[in-house]
Amino acid sequence: MTSSATIRVQLEATLANRIPSALTPAKKVLRPVAPTGVAAVDEVLKGGLPVGAITEMIGRECSGRTSLALSFLANLTQSAKVCAWIDVADVFNPESAAAAGVDLSRLLWVRCGVLADKLQRATKEQFTLPDKYLVSPPTKKGLHGGGYSPHPRGEVKGLSGAVSTFLREEMIAPRCAEPQPRVRREPEVFEPNQRPVPKKWGGHTTPRKPWSRIEQALQSTDLILQGGGFSAIVLDMGSIAPEHASRVQLATWFRYRASAEKTQVSFVLLTQHSCAKSSAELVLRLYPGDPLNDDATVFTGFEHRVEVARRRFTQTPSNAVPLRKPPQNANVASWSTRSTWAGVR
Amino acid sequence: MTKPAELYACLYAKEFPAQTLLRLRLELRNRPCVVMEGELPLQQVCSLNTKGRLLGIAHGMTSVEVDTFPSVAVLTRSKKEEASTKTALLECARAFSPHVEDLSEDRAFLSAIDIAGTEKLLGPAETLARNLLHRVKALGIAACATVSSNRNAAISLAKGLPPRTAVQIIPRGDEATTLAPLPLRVLGLTEEHEETFSLWGIRTLGMLAALPEGELIARMGQEGKRLRQSARGDLPHLFQPMEPAFILEERIELDSPVEELPSLLFVVNIMLDQLILRARARVLALASVTVTLTLEDKETHTCTVRSALPTNDKQLWVKLLHLDLNAHPYQAAILSLTLSAEPGSTSKVQLGLFSPQLPEPMQLDVTLARIRAIVGDECVGSPVLNDTHQRKGFRMEPFTVSANSTPVISSNRFPSAxxxxxxxxxxxxxxxxxxxxxxxxxxxxxxxxxxxxxxxxxxxxxxxxxxxxxxxxxxxxxxxxxxxxxxxxxxxxxxxxxxxxxxx
Incomplete structure (x- = not known):
């Protein structure tokens, strides 16, 4: 009788071509980390964000995702590494990045969906006056002071035809006593108003589907990941609604994870809701912070809060259930950001 | 220091119009081809390849006569392509000596090269001639080379070499003997002189050289003396070296208008081969490549691609051109194509053991070109802040990886983004x-x-x-x-x- 261990080995050997080590749990990998530059966060993350893996930063607008990502990039670019920012919604502000200390010459910024917007705007703004409002081209001077014909005879050419068009049948009909054949009148056609109806709020509320932007971003990310050499890639889907962001297939994130591992890139994903699922090595959930109340007249900044929502390989590989509750890791950190005009306190 | 004895090599390529056209048209090389010249319908054959000659086609035939031969490729003469090929050949000759004289004729390429004193550096004359021919063959041209201490003797011999001989050296003092069996046509006689000599029964250079000098001058004047000296191989000459500019340019005029990009890239591929060969001969690499397309609607379409570092990687250039032409499509069919390149020094980048990982420049070029094709030209790069208070206070610049970093001073530790x-x-x-x-x-x-x-x-x-x-x-x-x-x-x-x- 074959033991379960033998069956397991046999199964794994059979499936080895398709699924390597199918029944063995993945080995724990100790990844190198790159510091984010925020001491409190680095302490919770035990050094920083993992290199060669996907880190997902989840949070709503104004939760501090961008500040944390920029701080991470600033640290990397200052140590002469190059990074990429794939900007899905074209909201990246280079001035903020420069203020955070990012060396902009070492940052590749890919703006998605700008071209389509531009084209759309160009077609909207196209406006041409009808011909009747334009100055008519100068008439060609003929032999006898005006007219197109070199001979006076030519000036009356086609006159009879032109006159007959004025004398339409309905114009003549009432004057004539004899019965006239009924002329079928062409029904008048009213063209629909081509001008778009203005919206309720006088402007658009981003009705454009962002899928083309996302597709551009995913293709660009693929290319940059395959090329290698970048130390960090930030895919900024933070302004994309969750219903669109979650349409990205899980296979894409799985592929990114494999590429990031191969090229040793820190892949940072900014989203509103979790997208990468199990492909993400580290998931950070950021909460909308409390605004700082240092000054009554100017906006001074935020107190942000971050929680480690998921981290791979944190469980101890033990089947024994301890009697006591094991010590829990601190997984919440907070830090404050200050607006550039607030000054140092 | 004694002046080395005079020695000249002569490079001669006959049927130059045909060879020029077939150089970039590899698919026609195995077919009989003729090159027509003149206005329609009075076109005549001005040049042809060996297969055409074996078929029975001769110079001066009209297009109607050519049509009677089966499967003959008929091409039209292109002076511009000939000029670019000539530049390439002269450049090749200059690799062996800085003194090169261009003596090209209407339908043949001819250049004289002063190779006196090159023996220690480039080997004996025969080796030099064979190396020269080897390089010329790489350019796609079949030629022959002769070496003599008299320039005119070398030229005459080159013009009259038997078909299968590629290299011949005239030993010093043996000029008259070597030239003796050659026919008179190698001297380029006028019709009048040709008729006179045929009446006299003079057919070879040896017979001309044997004529008494005084009587010849009495009948033909100083021209007679010049011809006799040429036949003896002792005509004095004035060598006028030229200084050709180093221009990497190839041109092809397409036989029929081309619209599809793949067929265009096929031609670009062959032309790039030639450019890279020429750049490599000078230990250089291509820094940028410009394609100028002449379109059917009389417009020209130009696109220039650059790589981060000068390179001779043909596949990279083809890929970059492909992506650029895809992003900026041309509006009409293409009639002719000019490929020019800027040379740059071949550079090696020394990487440090502890330097951070950076993208490979060549790979990055292709990646960026691909991304540009996806998101648009102006949407990829690194941002540069403008010194302004306006809302759009930045501009995009091409992304390049530089080894030296600029220190960034952040005024605020954690600014709100x-x-x-x-x-x-x-x-x-x-x-x-x-x-x-x-x-x-x-x-x-x-x-x-x-x-x-x-x-x-x-x-x-x-x-x-x-x-x-x-x-x-x-x-x-x-x-x-x-x-x-x-x-x-x-x-x-x-x-x-x-x-x-x-x-x-």
Missing amino acids: SRQLRSAENVSVTLQSQRPKAFVFRDKRYLVERIYGPWLTGGEWWNPTFWSLEQWDLVARAQDSTLLSCCLVRDLMQDRWQMAALYD
């Missing part, structure tokens, strides 16, 4: 005593918790009281306790509120 809404979204705002109290943004109603502002910007600079923009920083909360910290802008001219940025 902002996300700029470039197409500003309109917001409906409820005011209370001229200050926003609530607003609706993206179909969600927010109640303002904190408000900072307004800061006035823009307007007529000559009017101290008029402002056109108001800027407010708001912290607002929605009913589902979503916090929003944003920068609202009020356009006072149009009384419109817009969301400019979100603090994140």
Whole structure:
């Protein structure tokens, strides 16, 4: 009788071509980390964000995702590494990045969906006056002071035809006593108003589907990941609604994870809701912070809060259930950001 | 230091118009080809390849006569292509000596090379001639080379070499003997002289050389003396070396208008081969490649691609050109194609053991070109801040990886980042005593918790009281306790509120 261990080995050997080590749990990998530059966060993350893996930063607008990502990039670019920012919604502000200390010459910024917007705007703004409002081209001077014909005879050419068009049948009909054949009148056609109806709020509320932007971003990310050499890639889907962001297939994130591992890139994903699922090595959930109340007249900044929502390989590989509750890791950190005009306190 | 004895090599390529055209048309090399010259319908054969000659085609045949032969490729003579091929050949000759003289004729390429004193460096004359021919063959041209201490003797011999001989050396003092069996046509006689000599029964150079000098001058004048000296191989000459500029350019005029990109790239591939060969001969690499297309609608379409480092990697250039032509498509069929390149020094980058990982420059070029094709030209690069207070205060510059870094000084340790809404979204705002109290943004109603502002910007600079923009920083909360910290802008001219940025 074959033991379960033998069956397991046999199964794994059979499936080895398709699924390597199918029944063995993945080995724990100790990844190198790159510091984010925020001491409190680095302490919770035990050094920083993992290199060669996907880190997902989840949070709503104004939760501090961008500040944390920029701080991470600033640290990397200052140590002469190059990074990429794939900007899905074209909201990246280079001035903020420069203020955070990012060396902009070492940052590749890919703006998605700008071209389509531009084209759309160009077609909207196209406006041409009808011909009747334009100055008519100068008439060609003929032999006898005006007219197109070199001979006076030519000036009356086609006159009879032109006159007959004025004398339409309905114009003549009432004057004539004899019965006239009924002329079928062409029904008048009213063209629909081509001008778009203005919206309720006088402007658009981003009705454009962002899928083309996302597709551009995913293709660009693929290319940059395959090329290698970048130390960090930030895919900024933070302004994309969750219903669109979650349409990205899980296979894409799985592929990114494999590429990031191969090229040793820190892949940072900014989203509103979790997208990468199990492909993400580290998931950070950021909460909308409390605004700082240092000054009554100017906006001074935020107190942000971050929680480690998921981290791979944190469980101890033990089947024994301890009697006591094991010590829990601190997984919440907070830090404050200050607006550039607030000054140092 | 004694002056080395005179020695000249002569490079001669006959049927030059045909060879030029077949050089970049590899598929026609195994077929009989003729090159026609002149205005329609009076076109005549001006040049042909060996297969055409074996078929029975001869110079001067009309197009009607050529049509009687089966499967003959008929091409039209292109002087521009000949000029670029000639430049390539002269450049090749200059690799062996700086003194090169161009003596090309209408239908043949001919150049004399002063190779005196090159023996120690480049080997004996025969080796040099064979190396020269080897290089010329790489350019796609079949030629022959002769070496003599008299330039004119070398030229005459080159013109009269038997078909299968590629190299011949005339030993010093043996000029007359070597030239003796050659026919008179190698001297390029005028019709009058040709007739006179045929009447006299003179057919070879040896017979001309044997004529008494005095009597010949009495009958033909000084021209007779010159011809006799040429036949003996002792005509003095004046060598006029030229200084050709190093121009990497190849041109091809297509036989029929081409529209498809793959067929165009096939031609570009062959031309790049030639450019790289020429650049490599000077230990250089291509820094940028420009394609100029002459289109059917008389327009020209130019595209230039550059790589981060000068390189001779043909596949990289083809890929970059492919992506660029895809991104900027031409509007009509292509009639001719010029490929020019700027040479750059071949550079090796020394990487450090502890230097951080950086993208490989060549690979990065292709990646960036691919991304440009996806998102557009102006949407990829590194941002550079402009010294301005305007809202779009940056410009995009091509992304390059430089080894030296510029120190960045951050004034603030953790600044609040902002996300700029470039197409500003309109917001409906409820005011209370001229200050926003609530607003609706993206179909969600927010109640303002904190408000900072307004800061006035823009307007007529000559009017101290008029402002056109108001800027407010708001912290607002929605009913589902979503916090929003944003920068609202009020356009006072149009009384419109817009969301400019979100603090994140």
